[in-house]
Amino acid sequence: MNGAHDMGGMHGFGPVAPEPDEPVFHADWERRAFALTLAMGATGEWNIDMSRFARENRAPADYLSKSYYELWAAGTEQLLLERGLVSADEITAGRALHPSRPVRRVLAAADVAPLLALGAPTDRPATAPARFRVGDAVRARNINPPRHTRLPRYVRGHAGVIDAVRGCQVFADANALGHEDPQWLYTVRFDGRELWGADADPTTIVSVDLWEPHLEPST
Amino acid sequence: MDHADDHDHDGSELTDMQLRVRALETVLTEKGYIDPAALDLLIDTYETKIGPRNGARVVAKAWADPNYRRWLLKDGGAAIESLGFAGRQGKHLIAVENTPTTHNLVVCTLCSCYPWPVLGLPPVWYKAAPYRSRAVIDPRGVLRDFGVELPAETTIRVWDSTAELRYLVVPMRPAGTEHLDEAQLAALVTRDSMIGTGLARAPQGTP
Numbered sequence: 048m049n050g051a052h053d054m055g056g057m058h059g060f061g062p063v064a065p066e067p068d069e070p071v072f073h074a075d076w077e078r079r080a081f082a083l084t085l086a087m088g089a090t091g092e093w094n095i096d097m098s099r100f101a102r103e104n105r106a107p108a109d110y111l112s113k114s115y116y117e118l119w120a121a122g123t124e125q126l127l128l129e130r131g132l133v134s135a136d137e138i139t140a141g142r143a144l145h146p147s148r149p150v151r152r153v154l155a156a157a158d159v160a161p162l163l164a165l166g167a168p169t170d171r172p173a174t175a176p177a178r179f180r181v182g183d184a185v186r187a188r189n190i191n192p193p194r195h196t197r198l199p200r201y202v203r204g205h206a207g208v209i210d211a212v213r214g215c216q217v218f219a220d221a222n223a224l225g226h227e228d229p230q231w232l233y234t235v236r237f238d239g240r241e242l243w244g245a246d247a248d249p250t251t252i253v254s255v256d257l258w259e260p261h262l263e264p265s266t
Numbered sequence: 267m268d269h270a271d272d273h274d275h276d277g278s279e280l281t282d283m284q285l286r287v288r289a290l291e292t293v294l295t296e297k298g299y300i301d302p303a304a305l306d307l308l309i310d311t312y313e314t315k316i317g318p319r320n321g322a323r324v325v326a327k328a329w330a331d332p333n334y335r336r337w338l339l340k341d342g343g344a345a346i347e348s349l350g351f352a353g354r355q356g357k358h359l360i361a362v363e364n365t366p367t368t369h370n371l372v373v374c375t376l377c378s379c380y381p382w383p384v385l386g387l388p389p390v391w392y393k394a395a396p397y398r399s400r401a402v403i404d405p406r407g408v409l410r411d412f413g414v415e416l417p418a419e420t421t422i423r424v425w426d427s428t429a430e431l432r433y434l435v436v437p438m439r440p441a442g443t444e445h446l447d448e449a450q451l452a453a454l455v456t457r458d459s460m461i462g463t464g465l466a467r468a469p470q471g472t473p
Contacts, residue, residue, distance in 0.1 A: 083287070085412050
């Protein structure tokens, strides 16, 4: 979706403000929001791309007014409500008011270390040969799906070059809808002047990781 | 609501979030969806165990050991896993090396993708709009915000983490470090130098 999360190239947000000796969390609720989002993710009731869409799928003003962990908390609430795992009145009351339903699994303390060591590999066996090779000229498709996509607006319609073939991977855009639909993944290199115009700094190169359905051959 | 601790306008908002997240955790616990002990462990892991010191060890080893450096640049995931760092947001790690002619900078314009096993959780600025919006259109300006000025002819290669690949920058080894061992080298490797918004520190005693 063309949401406020898709920020590459926007102006007006001001300078970057690094915080010296920044703590990992700035408030205790951030700790809990972070951890409960990971723990609910581990139940298997939704996947990472559904989580991302739940955070980004909101009015731009709402997205931009929330801090990062506020977005995490809001996204997790949204997923819980959509799936009927929790009801709005329960969040207001701060206690369970309705029967729960079984989730696929509950993350126990003993499972935390093995889960973190395992990670979440997204590479999958290829079912067809890769369409593009390193060095091929490609163009990012001009598509504007109102759903989750990992094709950022600032590269759509622009010409680039295949820099690396990264294997067949879970296709994020489809995964957000509930099917992995593995596709070849490429690192695509774009010249800064192609993206930002002839006056752009000629020393800038931007690369973006895109799946085959995001790309077409460039003639 | 107790406003005694509020020193700015954010205070009451934080209190609202504290209440809301606490309510959510209570409901999820009562419903049997989460185990608070697992949450405690997740927090402790990312607050005290997994952080940029992991990445600094990887970089220092690459500086000190040419064979490891080659392996790291060829197969980052395996080379990093060999040091015991693997897992969430890190299965597909790719190391990119700074050279005298190319400087690498990592961003996630769409959200906050970051190589957790080697750098821990990202700082606020990495997840915030100023960095995510400008890194791809004005990387030199972003570097200036960090006090880094590169030669005008240096190529700046920006890596937008739009898939599940995660990038670790291998900064250039500072001059005058030939006599240092891996632990001493690791102390020169800052978090920002592994994102690309900084350079490795010069050793003590260097002007």
